[in-house]
Amino acid sequence: MATTDRQATTLALAHALSAAERGLAVIPLSRTKLPALRSPHRDDPAPAPCHGECGRPGHGVYDASTDPARIRELFAAAPWATGYGIACGLPPHHLIGVDLDTTSETDSPTALRELALRHLFTIPPTVVVLTPSGGRHLWLSGQPDVVVPNSAGRLAPGIDIRGAGGYLVGPGSRTRHGAYTAAPGTDHLAPAACPPALLRLLLPPPRRPHRPAPAHTATDAHGRGLVQFVRSAHEGQRNTRLFWAACRAYEDGLGAALVDPLVEAALDTGLTEREARATIASAARLTGHRP
Structure with a gap:
């Protein structure tokens, strides 16, 4: 290991121990930001779910500890670690x-x-x-x-x-x-x-049974508010506002009824129809609905 890596590991351990003193449970991380220790079950033909019950390190965030002795053990097992994660x-x-x-x-x-x-x-x-x-x-x-x-x-x-x-x-x-x-x-x-x-x-959001939205939904106060929220977006906010409004619409059962009004509002801000519909479809998938 290069001297710079050893120094990075020493510093990471020092910072990790300091975080543990504040009540934060930590694990060593590699330069990729991933847990530094590999799973002890990686070669098992049919590994059973394990969150550290086996007693061996390598279970990612489930290894996290505030115990200084345990933290030193984890870093000793991963001398290539250059960072630490806080659970x-x-x-x-x-x-x-x-x-x-x-x-x-x-x-x-x-x-x-x-x-x-x-x-x-x-x-x-x-x-x-x-x-x-x-x-x-x-x-x-x-x-x-x-x-x-x-x-x-x-x-x-x-x-x-x-x-x-x-x-x-x-x-x-x-x-x-x-x-x-x-x-x-x-x-x-x-x-x-x-x-x-x-x-x-x-x-x-709580799971709600799917039911068709009533015909007047798109023109009620909440729906009009979401549409206006999108229409008032400035450049740099357009996709963000559209995505947020579409998520709220789907979560509140208004998604299907508001698709076209939201697209029209997005077009007024300068987005293309393809961009707008793709953003709304992403919101639908994220909230568990079919675009």
Whole structure:
């Protein structure tokens, strides 16, 4: 192992132990951001589901621990590790990660602000981790009796959620693309409580029996509000707003009736019909409906 790799492993272990002191359960990660230890069952002809009951390491997030001796054992078994992952959903913080991706195709910070305005919540001061690609991870504390699932793009394109069974790359980790660092002024903070209105959005919608929407649905107040929300989008917000509105429409039983009005609104903002229908179809699939 090169000297730089040894240094990265030593630093990752130090950061992981520091996180554990704050009650955060950790695992070693490789430069690919994946768990550094391979599954002990990888060569089993018919492996049975195992979340670490076998006692051997290599079960991903299920290896996560706050015990310093156990953490040192895990890193000793993975001397190539250059980072660490923080398990979400575990006590005492019941950590929830809001992953804001920033690319030319998405404007997730703007989408989160729009969600906050629409649902009347604010993100309190909390830990913010800067990613090598320019994104941000916001750390929030959940509730003991609420299980937040992992999701990708359900809130809006470019916003992923790390919940129970998931993990966040910890600050101080080094990957192939660079280092993860705590945003200035946030590394001393504890994860802030997730606003109740946001927490409700993070939970999967209750399953509802499918029934045809009544003919007047597309013109009721809620439907008109969703259509207007799309029509008022500026460039850079168009796909985000359309996707969000379509998700809400399908979750509220309005999806089929609002497809054409939403497409018309999207056309008014400058999207093509093909782009609009593809975005609405993605929202339908994500919410468990047939496009």
